[in-house]
Each structure stands twice: as C-alpha cells, then as structure tokens.
Amino acid sequence: MPFQHSRRQLLKLMGVGGVVFASGLAGAGESGKRKGAGHPSGNQRDFFFLQLSDTHWGFQGPPNPQAETTLRQAVATINAVDLQPDFIVFTGDLTHTTDNKDVRHTRMAEFRKIVSDLRVKDLRFMPGEHDASLDAGDAFKKHFGSPYYAFDHKGIHFVTVDNVSDPKGAVGDAQRDWLAGDLKKVGKDAPIVVFTHRPLFDLYPSWDWATQDGAKVVDILLPYRNVTVFYGHIHQEHHHTTDHIPHHSAKSLMFPLPAPGSVAKKQPIPWDPAQPFKGLGYRQVEEKDKNVNIEELSLSEA
Amino acid sequence: MRLRPWRLAGRVGLAAGLLLFGQRGSRLAPERSASAAEQQPAAPQVAVAVARVIKVTAKKFEFKPSVITVKKGELVELELTTSDRRHGFDAPDLKIHAEIKPGAPTRVQFKPDKAGHFVFHCSVFCGDGHEEMTGEIVVAE
Numbered sequence: 001m002p003f004q005h006s007r008r009q010l011l012k013l014m015g016v017g018g019v020v021f022a023s024g025l026a027g028a029g030e031s032g033k034r035k036g037a038g039h040p041s042g043n044q045r046d047f048f049f050l051q052l053s054d055t056h057w058g059f060q061g062p063p064n065p066q067a068e069t070t071l072r073q074a075v076a077t078i079n080a081v082d083l084q085p086d087f088i089v090f091t092g093d094l095t096h097t098t099d100n101k102d103v104r105h106t107r108m109a110e111f112r113k114i115v116s117d118l119r120v121k122d123l124r125f126m127p128g129e130h131d132a133s134l135d136a137g138d139a140f141k142k143h144f145g146s147p148y149y150a151f152d153h154k155g156i157h158f159v160t161v162d163n164v165s166d167p168k169g170a171v172g173d174a175q176r177d178w179l180a181g182d183l184k185k186v187g188k189d190a191p192i193v194v195f196t197h198r199p200l201f202d203l204y205p206s207w208d209w210a211t212q213d214g215a216k217v218v219d220i221l222l223p224y225r226n227v228t229v230f231y232g233h234i235h236q237e238h239h240h241t242t243d244h245i246p247h248h249s250a251k252s253l254m255f256p257l258p259a260p261g262s263v264a265k266k267q268p269i270p271w272d273p274a275q276p277f278k279g280l281g282y283r284q285v286e287e288k289d290k291n292v293n294i295e296e297l298s299l300s301e302a
Numbered sequence: 303m304r305l306r307p308w309r310l311a312g313r314v315g316l317a318a319g320l321l322l323f324g325q326r327g328s329r330l331a332p333e334r335s336a337s338a339a340e341q342q343p344a345a346p347q348v349a350v351a352v353a354r355v356i357k358v359t360a361k362k363f364e365f366k367p368s369v370i371t372v373k374k375g376e377l378v379e380l381e382l383t384t385s386d387r388r389h390g391f392d393a394p395d396l397k398i399h400a401e402i403k404p405g406a407p408t409r410v411q412f413k414p415d416k417a418g419h420f421v422f423h424c425s426v427f428c429g430d431g432h433e434e435m436t437g438e439i440v441v442a443e
Contacts, residue, residue, distance in 0.1 A: 096430065097427075097429055097430050097432075098429075098430060099429050099430070129427045129432075133427035134427065134428075134429060164427075167388075167426045167427040167428070168390065168401070168425060168426055168427075169425070169427070205392070205394035206394050206395065206421045206423065207423070208392075208423055208425060208433075265436065266433060266436075267433070267434075
C-alpha cells in the first residue's frame with residue numbers, strides 16, 4: 001500500500017474533508033488492465049483527492065461561533081500534512097448566500113484568496129444554491145468559471161453537475177444533454193466520478209434534499225457500470241445506492257444538519273462548546289480487495 | 303327545472319370551485335356547448351362539491367398562514383400569491399408542487415386521502431432564511 005507509512009498524517013488530513021483513494025472508486029482499480037475499457041488516458045495509478053464541502057464563507061451565527069476561522073484552520077491543517085492530495089474539490093456552498101451583490105462578490109473573492117493558500121494548487125470548484133441560486137450563477141462564473149465541466153485525471157473521468165443555478169434545484173435539459181454527450185466519449189466500463197451539490201436522488205424532498213430532475217440525471221449515468229457520486233448540501237455523511245451507483249455526501253465545514261427526517265424542523269445542530277467542530281469533518285474512502293471501506297473521523301480530532 | 307351540472311361546472315369552476323361527478327370524480331368537469339348539452343341523457347347520480355379556497359401568501363421568508371388545516375377527503379384549492387419575489391410551494395407527501403410568481407395567483411387543488419401532518423416548504427431558493435420558509439398542512443379525520 002503506497003500510503004501506509006503516512007497513515008497517521010492521512011488521518012489528520014481526513015479531519016477536514018473526505019479523502020478519496022482512486023483505487024477505492026468503482027472500476028478504478030481495474031480500468032488500467034482492462035483492454036477496451038474506453039478510458040481517454042489509460043494512465044491509471046493510485047492517488048487520492050480531498051472533498052471539502054459547504055464551507056459557507058460569510059456565515060455568522062450561533063451554529064458556529066468560530067465561523068471566521070474554520071476555513072483558515074482547515075487550510076492550515078491540510079497544508080501541515082506532508083502527503084498532499086492530487087487535487088481538492090469543493091462541492092458547493094463555498095459562500096453563504098446574501099441578497100447584496102457586492103457582498104456576494106466580496107465573499108467569493110475572500111474565499112478564493114483563503115483557499116489559494118493551500119499547498120495544493122489544483123483546486124476544483126462547483127456552486128451550491130447559496131453561491132448561485134439568486135443570480136443564476138453569474139457571480140460564481142466570474143470568480144470560479146463554469147459551474148459544470150468535465151476533466152480527466154490519471155485514468156478517471158470526472159464530471160461536475162450543476163443542480164443549483166436554477167433556483168428550483170434542477171439540472172435542466174441543456175446540461176443533461178451536455179452530460180450525456182460528454183459521457184459518450186468514455187466507455188461503459190470507464191471509472192467515472194460525478195461531483196454535484198444536491199443529492200441526485202430523493203433523499204428527503206420535504207427538506208428540499210433532492211434534485212428536481214435528478215432521476216433523469218441518474219438515468220443518464222446508469223448505462224455506465226463504474227460511477228461514483230460525491231455531493232454536499234446536507235452537511236453530514238450519508239451513503240445511498242441507486243442501482244449500482246453509490247452516492248456519498250460530505251460533511252460541512254461550517255455547521256452540521258440533523259439526519260433526514262430525524263427532527264420536525266430542519267435547522268443546524270447547535271454548537272457544543274465542550275466539543276467544538278462536532279459534526280464537521282472527514283471521510284476516507286479506500287479500496288481493499290475490491291471492497292470500498294469508509295472511515296469517518298471528526299474535525300475536532302484532526 | 304332540471305339541473306344541468308355540466309353547464310353549472312363551466313361557471314362555478316371558473317369562479318372558484320370544482321364539480322365532482324360520481325365516486326371517481328376528481329377532475330374538472332368540462333364545459334360543453336348548449337347544443338351538446340341538450341343531447342345528453344338525464345344526468346346520473348351527481349355529487350356536487352365546490353373546493354374550499356384557502357389563500358396563502360408567500361414572502362421572504364414565511365408563508366401566511368404557515369399552518370393550513372383541512373379535512374380528510376375535503377376538496378381544497380390553495381390560492382398562492384407572493385408579495386415580493388418568486389417562491390415555490392412544495393408539499394411532497396401530498397404531491398403538491400407549485401411555483402408562485404409575482405403578479406398573478408397560482409391555484410392548486412388537492413383532496414387529501416390520508417390524515418396527518420404534512421410539511422410544505424419554499425422550493426425556489428430565495429435567500430438567507432429560505433430554509434426556514436416552511437409550514438404544515440394538517441389533515442384532520
């Protein structure tokens with residue numbers, strides 16, 4: 001195992017987000033061996049990346065009295081680890097929403113500046129509804145570029161899906177057409193990772209934890225045999241499978257939310273002074289013997 | 303004078319209500335021409351029901367009223383308006399999905415077939431406080 005000697009450092013790193021090993025992704029461990037897998041690069045080797053989510057820069061309130069330092073602390077924690085990820089993806093709600101356009105731009109610029117201090121320079125961004133739903137993504141595009149795109153990295157095809165620029169939480173016909181066209185470039189066995197903000201399945205529609213046309217997006221993904229979805233929005237770890245496609249949500253770096261339907265009204269879990277950062281945090285996804293093992297730790301232990 | 307429900311439906315339905323025909327009836331009765339109506343046989347057993355209209359106003363970040371009480375089996379029409387911007391009204395467990403745009407009311411009819419408490423929420427992201435823009439439909443036996 002190439003990272004065995006650095007496991008303690010990795011556990012520390014996992015305290016601020018999700019650590020994902022390429023070998024733990026569906027189909028990734030075999031794609032390099034399989035002739036005709038159809039992957040664009042075929043340059044498969046083990047690596048890991050981080051998923052950070054729902055940083056809500058600009059949020060102020062009792063659910064996180066340390067809101068102004070949490071993101072910087074996460075950056076410092078990641079930078080302190082010798083073993084760096086290949087890239088870091090932020091799966092939406094980079095900033096907390098505001099009606100004031102100037103404040104929105106300021107928050108995005110501040111967020112961008114803070115995360116630019118990361119040692120890892122390959123950063124991938126996508127919007128959450130707090131970033132993009134009030135202006136159809138205009139400010140996000142100015143600061144971070146397109147809200148949906150695809151890229152390849154060491155044998156894996158990555159796709160981001162924007163289900164927030166439409167304030168109704170839909171992906172829309174045009175983007176679904178783009179997604180279907182993009183995936184036609186890779187083979188049915190290619191390892192594919194999808195990043196999105198809202199869940200693509202009906203996790204808990206009464207709390208708006210769904211994507212209006214998520215089922216149509218999943219239908220596009222279903223013909224591909226090795227797809228893994230990572231998302232945010234719900235501020236907690238959650239795992240679900242639609243047919244053969246696993247969906248993994250990430251914890252927030254601002255405040256946790258309760259389990260779906262566990263309370264009458266959705267609202268942030270109160271800050272616990274005795275356990276700062278409780279509920280914020282981290283995840284590891286790793287493959288062993290073709291099984292995906294997931295290990296969870298809390299940010300307060302990082 | 304014999305009641306001609308299909309003609310009545312055309313008028314009352316436009317005003318605020320709905321006519322239900324028979325036990326399966328939950329759809330709006332079609333408006334028909336007088337000549338067509340004259341050719342109709344005598345109306346079968348007819349149950350006439352007019353929807354109860356409940357006005358709901360949306361604004362950042364609340365619905366008024368936030369608790370809507372109806373009876374199981376009652377035909378209800380929600381008259382949804384907004385006083386500021388675009389909002390949504392979603393009660394997934396009752397299969398109600400509506401968008402509320404400024405300028406004109408959105409009307410949604412439903413007839414709950416089960417008692418209970420059903421959450422509704424704004425389904426069009428409207429700002430900081432959107433998550434708190436919720437309410438409850440209480441369906442009594």
